[in-house]
Amino acid sequence: PRKFLELILADLREAGLLDSHRGKMGGYVLARPNHLISLGEVIRVIEGPLALVPCVSRTAYRRCADCADEADCAIRQAMARVRDETARILDGTSLADAIAEDLAAA
Incomplete structure (x- = not known):
């Protein structure tokens, strides 16, 4: 549901992993380059x-x-x-690593 997703995005923004921009062309973007964000950081924010x-x-x-x-x-x-x-494992795997592995598997 949309409200649930909004809460997750807000948590990621508060943790410094996302930036949000308002307006017609607004939305969310990574706050740091994807090679500087680990899966461990993301999972801890979302799951604890x-x-x-x-x-x-x-x-x-x-x-x-x-x-x-x-x-x-x-x-x-x-x-x-x-x-x-x-x-x-999770702290040593960046979003960039995960994307590269996903693309290699496709």
Whole structure:
């Protein structure tokens, strides 16, 4: 729906990823060149933290209710590795990279 899209575009603008221009020829444009915007930045703005569980989130940490000892929790340790690898891949992939891969696959 249009309202939902407008909210997403506003979030991207507030995060400094888009600029908006009013008027007949208005619209949205990238605020930086596409090679300087990572997929990680975009996903964090739209979806929130990359962590799959809140106990490993860097921006929305919450202790798990059932966890007796975070330091020894094997699930937490695995989820931290997943978070780190996901961030490494997404932060290392620019919009330009994604576009180039998409064009190469076409």
